[in-house]
Amino acid sequence: MNAAHIHLVINHIPVMGLLFGAGFLLVGLLSKKDLLIKSAFVLFIIAAIGAVITFFSGEGAEEVIEHLPGVDGALIHTHEEAGETALIGMIVMGLLAIGGLWVYRFMNRIRITAAVLIFLASVLALGWLAYTANLGGDIRHPEVRKDFVPPDAKTPTVDDHD
DSSP: OOHHHHHHHHTHHHHHHHHHHHHHHHHHHHHTOHHHHHHHHHHHHHHHHHHHHHHHHHHHHHHHHTTSTTOOHHHHHHHHHHHHHHHHHHHHHHHHHHHHHHHHHHOGGGHHHHHHHHHHHHHHHHHHHHHHHHHHHHHHOGGGSTTOOOOOTTSOOGGGOO
16 A cells, blocks of 8 residues: 555545534534534544545655656645645644533533534535545546546547447
């Protein structure tokens, strides 16, 4: 397993952790279920740890793929820059989640307000993380790029020969 493989496997943890955490938090707030809210905070902490691992495996992944045919260094650079901002956002989310757990333990009067603010922060972080992940997909998946032009349907393929 090389650094690119590690990066590709681990990068799903922050995205899915943040997505499921935001969902848990929203349902917990609407249903007033403290267990769901606290579970969301734990998911945010796991997602933040995954984001740190993902970010630091990115440099090694770049070294593995940067010289492959069809890989555009500018796409890697754009993804890396977005990844730096996403990492900061995820570290903030992890710290907010730790704070949320602390508030739920010791500051009963402001816990719903804190949870709502953490939910709003998670939505912002999820948006940036999704943007960053999409940029990463552009590196090796030209079919998802805005400038993608599908092959001409009239071009003969191997299967077209009688």
